[in-house]
Amino acid sequence: MIGIVGGVGPYAGTDLLNKIFNNTLASKDQEHLDAILLSMSSKIEDRTEYLLGKVKINPALAIVEVLHKLELIGSTIAGIPCNTAHSKKIFDTIQLELEKSKSRIKLLNMIDETVLFIASNYPDITKIGVLSTTGTYKSKLYASALRLKGYEAIVPPLEMQENTIHPAIYDKVYGIKTISNPIHPQARQNLLEGCSYLEEQGAELVILGCTEIPLAITESKINNMITVDPTNILARALIKYIDPLKLKPL
């Protein structure tokens, strides 16, 4: 059974589960894959605040508790629909704690799955832009993974990151975490500004590297730049692991 560490953020959890359903070959309820979503938002510290030193407790510890509960109920594989939780300081601790507790659940890495997906589906692309929270930005999460595979990674300048991109997600008035049904036009506007900058710098593809961003940018292309949604890629990887015959062709 597929397990989802939800609550990071809440809507990212249901978004991943919906994307699992969307990518499954099924024409009735009974043909869908079984899944469990544990949305424990109150227990998991903010990932970005931890990386920026504003919070001392590593959110990895609460995430590991969620993974243990998922395993107890029958999950054999799990995903975390939160990019920032994949930063080294958090993700390495999760994996270490899982090993220490002799957990047998297989935890997919959304960042690695995304780079693999781009390599196999867009073999000619070399310049990749990334939009993300400031936590992911400073930990160079996607940038490092991309450069390791020989890609040129393009990110916004720090000023644009802090005053335009991050607020699209976290602003108390218009940020996606505050209001997402519907999305506030200002959040989308900020993200489109980011896209324009990345394309001007030569990006051929942009990774929507925070699970909230695809709620505001739903197009498969912005101008001439391909958009890639890591949550959708994680959904497909989870299905493929459980039952490859159920994976809907792209």
Added chain:
Amino acid sequence: MIGIVGGVGPYAGTDLLNKIFNNTLASKDQEHLDAILLSMSSKIEDRTEYLLGKVKINPALAIVEVLHKLELIGSTIAGIPCNTAHSKKIFDTIQLELEKSKSRIKLLNMIDETVLFIASNYPDITKIGVLSTTGTYKSKLYASALRLKGYEAIVPPLEMQENTIHPAIYDKVYGIKTISNPIHPQARQNLLEGCSYLEEQGAELVILGCTEIPLAITESKINNMITVDPTNILARALIKYIDPLKLKPL
């Protein structure tokens, strides 16, 4: 912790969880309520097919197993975002089995919550239309609950129910259970035809009495008829039970 019996259908589960988030007063992840969604579509027989005698096993038994799992993980209250599962033959069995197993989880009844909601929010309304699957239609689920409280319940004639309303949900080509992202225009068209009929018969309010229907009818009014979404009402009732101070005002 709030528990959700998911998988009936899959998208109705994530829809209920999103509606819990939408109705919660929260400006950051940590202020949201904890919840668990168990989507066990492969284990739960189709509710309508059971009511129509096409399937022998009562889906109540699998639903009770899900409720036990939810309780094991820490749910104290639960909801089932499936109208048909609230028919007497299924819901009574669920409650009986929960009692027999000495379960302490509190299971809300979405139908009762909906009638209560209408009575307290629209005290002047007397004529109420209902759109649903043929299973719910034949079991007179909403019609009985409404008549018991003195309302006039209006439903489509059998021919329209079987050839227009039910296919909007179950048709293999355009039904919402087959394709919901985006909704097929034919599914919406069929449901709007149903709405027009109900309004012609004098309905002042229509209950969108199958959890898939609000995915196609998202307006709060169709012509002059108020639309009411039982999933949204169930979401609000679950929040109110866990923490009334977190419930967003209407």
